[in-house]
Amino acid sequence: MEEAKLYKKSAGSQVQCQLCNHFCQFSENQTGICGVRQNQNGKLISLNYGRLITEAVDPIEKKPIFHLLPGSLSYSIATVGCNLRCDNCQNWQISQAPKSEHQFPGYGATSEEVIQRAVKLNCQSISYTYTEPTIFFEFALDCMRLARQKGLKNIWVSNGYMSKQCLDEILPYLNAINVDLKFFDEKIYLKNCGCKLEPILENLKYLSKQKVLLEVTTLLIPGATDLNGQPKKIAEFIAKELSKDVPWHISRFSPEISFNMQNGDATSDKLIDQVYRIGKEAGLKYIYVGNVWGDKRENTYCPRCQELIIERRGYQIKRYDKQGRCLKCNFVLPLKLS
Ligand code: SF4
Numbered sequence: 001m002e003e004a005k006l007y008k009k010s011a012g013s014q015v016q017c018q019l020c021n022h023f024c025q026f027s028e029n030q031t032g033i034c035g036v037r038q039n040q041n042g043k044l045i046s047l048n049y050g051r052l053i054t055e056a057v058d059p060i061e062k063k064p065i066f067h068l069l070p071g072s073l074s075y076s077i078a079t080v081g082c083n084l085r086c087d088n089c090q091n092w093q094i095s096q097a098p099k100s101e102h103q104f105p106g107y108g109a110t111s112e113e114v115i116q117r118a119v120k121l122n123c124q125s126i127s128y129t130y131t132e133p134t135i136f137f138e139f140a141l142d143c144m145r146l147a148r149q150k151g152l153k154n155i156w157v158s159n160g161y162m163s164k165q166c167l168d169e170i171l172p173y174l175n176a177i178n179v180d181l182k183f184f185d186e187k188i189y190l191k192n193c194g195c196k197l198e199p200i201l202e203n204l205k206y207l208s209k210q211k212v213l214l215e216v217t218t219l220l221i222p223g224a225t226d227l228n229g230q231p232k233k234i235a236e237f238i239a240k241e242l243s244k245d246v247p248w249h250i251s252r253f254s255p256e257i258s259f260n261m262q263n264g265d266a267t268s269d270k271l272i273d274q275v276y277r278i279g280k281e282a283g284l285k286y287i288y289v290g291n292v293w294g295d296k297r298e299n300t301y302c303p304r305c306q307e308l309i310i311e312r313r314g315y316q317i318k319r320y321d322k323q324g325r326c327l328k329c330n331f332v333l334p335l336k337l338s
């Protein structure tokens with residue numbers, strides 16, 4: 001447990017959390033929507049500080065981050081909890097545990113221990129992932145500072161619902177972020193995830209102006225993501241408001257492991273093909289199909305001459321010359337190789 005960094009004290013012993021766009025206001029002994037921040041005697045306490053639920057060595061491609069240090073290992077950590085409650089969540093056992101069961105499973109770890117293990121296991125980055133790093137922001141920030149000192153990169157895999165204050169705190173240490181842009185419809189975002197669309201769009205625009213690698217992921221959920229022309233709106237938003245160089249990961253949905261959509265349909269090949277085409281028509285240069293084994297659209301191609309630059313199979317790199325430019329036409333790709 002640790003006192004939270006971003007909050008305001010208000011009337012009486014009320015506090016208002018400033019960490020994410022819910023801006024929860026609560027009285028003594030209450031917790032916010034995420035279930036991991038509690039008002040204790042007028043102080044906001046992070047209940048999950050330094051209490052990890054998982055640590056793993058993953059290929060960076062699993063995050064997914066495709067344009068930073070391709071083929072490297074990323075030391076990946078999470079605590080329980082999340083500020084959203086997505087029906088499609090595939091890590092719901094750990095993301096929702098504090099809300100439904102008021103439980104904080106996990107084990108104690110220090111930021112020093114996390115960085116030591118990452119270095120020992122030949123990882124080149126730390127990923128804050130699996131649940132939502134915003135809700136373990138204080139611990140993530142401590143790790144990020146140490147990681148920077150040791151020459152490791154920092155990667156957030158996020159739902160993008162953090163406050164601008166939170167972003168400003170992490171940006172000096174952040175190298176890459178993958179943000180889910182799940183929908184482009186206020187009502188569907190609210191129904192599926194319990195949040196608003198607009199703050200996520202604002203954060204994406206803000207991030208696109210920073211010196212961090214930004215990648216975007218959209219899970220293609222039949223009957224939700226494909227309604228009301230959303231794929232086109234998402235692709236055009238990325239192309240016009242962010243950059244055509246921003247990688248867009250379009251991923252297959254598996255209902256059987258979801259939180260609340262077990263009776264839904266898996267993403268069809270047809271929907272993946274349609275959305276891929278929509279992305280191309282919007283002018284996006286790097287579109288990646290995810291959760292589809294052996295699809296050639298996992299590869300990176302030169303946007304100028306279509307030469308194969310990085311060949312992937314699942315999370316493995318099969319071919320890659322590590323030059324960051326096309327050997328055929330000399331085009332320099334926006335890859336971060338160091
Ligand atoms: S992190 Fe977000 S959901 Fe959690 S208490 Fe703060 S404002 Fe509420």
Ligand code: SF4
Nearest residue numbers: 082084086089095159
């Ligand atoms: S899908 Fe991500 S943002 Fe949504 S509840 Fe799960 S961990 Fe949280």
